[in-house]
Amino acid sequence: MPALQLRDVRKTYTSGDSEIVALDHATLTVGSDEILALVGPSGSGKTTLLSIAGGLLSPTSGTVSVGDHDITGYSGKELTRFRREQVGFVFQTVNLVPFLTARENIMVAAELSGRGTARSTRERADQLLGELGLGQRGDNLPAQLSGGERQRVAIGRALMNEPPLILVDEPTSALDTRLGTQVMELIVGEVKRRHTAAVIVTHDTRMTHYADRTVEILDGTLAA
Amino acid sequence: MRLALRELRRRRRAFVPTTLALALLVVLLLSLGGLLDGLYLSSTGTLRAQQDPLVVFSDSARDSVIRSRITPEIRAAVEAVPGVARTDGLGVALVGGHVPGQADIADTAVVGYEGAVEGVPAPPPPGRAYADRSLRAAGVDLGTTVRVGPEHIPLKVIGWVRDTNFLQQGALWVEPGTWRDVLRTAFPGAAVGDGTFQTLWVAPTPGTDPTGLAARIDRAVGGTHTISRDDAVLAIPGIKEQRSTFTQIIGVTFFVAALVVALFFALLTLERTALFGVLKAIGASSHQLATTLVTQAVVITAVAYGIGGLIGVALVMVAPAQVPITLTPSRALFVAVGILVAALLGGAVSLRRIIRIDPAAAIGTGT
Amino acid sequence: MRLAFREITRARLRFGLLSGAAGLLVFLILFQSTLLSTLLSFFSGALQHQSAAVVVYNADARKNPEGSVLPTATVDAVDAVAAVDGVARAEPFGVDTMTARAGGKELDVAVLGYVLGGPGAPTDVVEGRRPRSDGEGVASDIDADRGFALGDTVRVVGPDGTYPITIVGRAHDIRFSVNPGVFVSYATFEAASRVKNPDALAVLPSMVAVSVERGADPITVAARIDRTVPGVDALDRDAAVQSLPGVSAVKISFNIIQGLAFVVVTMVVGIFFVILTVQKAAALTLLRAIGAPTATLVRSLLVQVVLVMVAAIVVGTALLTLASLGSSAKFPIEVDPGVVLTRGAVLLVLALLASLASIRRVLRIDPIAATVPAGVER
Secondary structure, eight states: OOSEEEEEEEEEEEETTEEEEEEEEEEEEEOTTOEEEEEOOTTSSHHHHHHHHTTSSOOSEEEEEETTEEOTTOOHHHHHHHHHHTEEEEOSSOOSOTTSOHHHHHHHHHHHTTOTTOHHHHHHHHHHHHHTTOTTOTTOOGGGSOHHHHHHHHHHHHHHTOOSEEEEEOTTTTSOHHHHHHHHHHHHHHHHHHTOEEEEEESOTTSGGGSSEEEEEETTEEOO | OHHHHHHHHHTHHHHHHHHHHHHHHHHHHHHHHHHHHHHHHHHHHHHHTBOSSEEEEEGGGTTOTTTOOBOHHHHHHHHTSTTEEEEEEEEEEEEEEEOTTOSSOEEEEEEEEOSOBTTOOSOOOTTEEEEEGGGGGGTOOTTOEEEETTTTEEEEEEEEEOSOOBTTBEEEEEOHHHHHHHHHHHOGGGOOOTTOBSEEEEEEOTTOOHHHHHHHHHHHHOSEEEEEHHHHHHHSTTHHHHHHHHHHHHHHHHHHHHHHHHHHHHHHHHHTHHHHHHHHHTTOOHHHHHHHHHHHHHHHHHHHHHHHHHHHHHHHHHSOTTSOOOOOHHHHHHHHHHHHHHHHHHHHHHHHHHHHOOHHHHTSOOO | OHHHHHHHHHTHHHHHHHHHHHHHHHHHHHHHHHHHHHHHHHHHHHHHTBSOSEEEEEGGGTTOGGGOOOOSSSSOHHHHHHTSTTEEEEEEEEEEEEEEEETTEEEEEEEEEEOTTSTTOBSOEEEEOOOOSTTEEEEEGGGGGGTTSTTOEEEEEETTEEEEEEEEEEESSOOBTTBOEEEEEHHHHHHHHHHHOTTOSOOOOSEEEEEEOTTOOHHHHHHHHHHHSTTEEEEEHHHHHHHSTTHHHHHHHHHHHHHHHHHHHHHHHHHHHHHHHHHTHHHHHHHHHTTOOHHHHHHHHHHHHHHHHHHHHHHHHHHHHHHHHHOOSSSOOOOOHHHHHHHHHHHHHHHHHHTHHHHHHHHTOOGGGGGSOOOSOO
């Protein structure tokens, strides 16, 4: 069972009189423990594709399946639940809730699923903090963390509910080469360890070798 | 300056909540002030209109217009005191007035006078009266004959006067004999003889110190208590307590309003920390940002005052007749200044934050 | 729930400021309420706390006891009223403001005379007893240290002499027209009136005090008296109090001010939460994007509104208590738990309604916005 399956997905917007095609006939399959790098310049539609895969957008036409969930026709409520349990999303910038500590940010997804008070949840969060090299930073607020540390907390948050699919949007765009390498190694390490699938969007070709497969996207169309 | 105005214009929606909150506070303050002024003015008009600066009461009356009695003998004694240029008698009878065609009895104050009243001509012939404009709401008009007291003594309205009411009752200004008739029929236990008034108003000769004259009158005549017009106004029953109560309430309201305004401006600044950081990064000085803040505070306050003022005026216009609300220019000014000061203080509090904003941190990527 | 608390903990200053500001506004409402009801009781206390369920004025008096005299020459109003169905007892009642000497000073006193044993007696006697004979009186308790304490003698002053009244009882809240009130026998009232004005042709009662038969409704009885007896204006006690001169104007003003203050508090809280919601739009969008149901975010918001309002009510009540401790005996500020609870409940409901504006914003959040890079302009 593939972790992600997009079939002939199209996403269009109307602006005034004209129609903008953000994604055109995108067909893509990602294996259950495959890491896919999605590469393209800005405006190429990669964020749109990621958003559709992550249940943040519904396609204009085509079908989307994550694991054995066909989310194409999901209602808002169902998508919310889907995002909570079946997907881990690391966004490009706004990733952390400013008034929650690193630990609380990691745990928030579990809390939203009703498992917040379980001791196992907290233990898992601490374990993740350790794996991410943030063992001492659990009680810090985002404002007290460096950019790289915040990135790692976001990764921890995405992994917390053990979703079958991780989606990462431009993880290294704000980091220098050394930090960028660290983050990519961390993501890949964690994903591989859990035998989870991941789609990593990037325009940084230095990082693509971390992925199992690279797909290019340009002007809303995936390269063959 | 230009930046300030441009931001206000282009990002109008961000400033709407604060402006609205301010406008509401303006309405509250204007209403409070208006009610206090209205209660005060409609209770004290008769005495405030007196041109003579001193008034003589009988000392057992404890400065009550209704209870005081000045007989012709006392009057003669007062007039004999050096420094007294002339005297004018005044009396008030609070009675009900039947207005033709109206079901309700109007609250009237029949005032017997001799002269020296601001805005009121010389006393009319017996049976005629000048009516206070507020009686319009009771259905009185020029030519109306109001029948006052239990024996329905007719008083024909031949002219208008304004702001001359006593204890919120509409004044009807009549010659002394008519007033005595009304008093006798309405309050037989309080009837006065011919020539007797309740109070005697005294005009000092030019160059005479009124305070000294007051003391001299009391010493010379005995059994009197002479005070200034302002003190007589304050002695009207209920006035002191009403003023004190409302003034305390207005004071607390202003204080609270100031704090709320300050809070909103502080929040407004907080919201724009990133913006100010970017401006600093591109070279704006703290001083320029401060000017922006002050300009915006003034403009927002002005707009809020405009809106609040309009609502306040509308409220005054639609208020039913029994609600004694009056908007005086001095009150309007008082509120305007007060609110502006509060806004500037609030902006000042946020000023410190602005000065401390680090431009480098502000343009970093978000969390 | 947790989210709500955590946010408050991490933004203590903001929420503290809001609770403080709202608390001040709550204090304002309570303070106004107390001051104005004290002021009103100064005007009308004696009429409110006397035993006649219905009072009957001269129709021309426009519901003003001191403007009302009942003519005895024509119809005997008291007998006519007593004959009306539903009236248990009707007696003359006199009210007049007189100059009196008390505590070494001369001041105005409202003398209220009722037929002993009949309607019009003071109802809230806290110390001592009601008058049993002429020359005795019940005074208002807050005037005790002005020469109206038990055993003091108050002298009504007139041009030719004085009339002594010995205070045998103290009652709560019986001032009248802002002056200290003293309840005496009707005969005492007549005698004092004669001392005040020796030239008076007659001393007439100001109104008829009426007690109604058991089970009878005062409002109905009053209406019946109006219909049956000519030239009079009958009112049940509450209506009479409302209609006292000065009272209705102050009361209407009071209601307007309180209404406005309620609106202001509500909108300030509502507007604050809108600002707050807008400021944390990014965090809210993120939470939605990672799967937080809208209901959770809305609940969180409501919890915060409730907490802020409760804190504000506590702050406002504390301030009122401070004010009451510092208030003078002449103008006491009382902390009435009933008032605090009712006003507080209304404010809570209004604040929740005001939070609808913020809720709307939360509902409008589209989680896709989480994928848009954050910028200065939002």
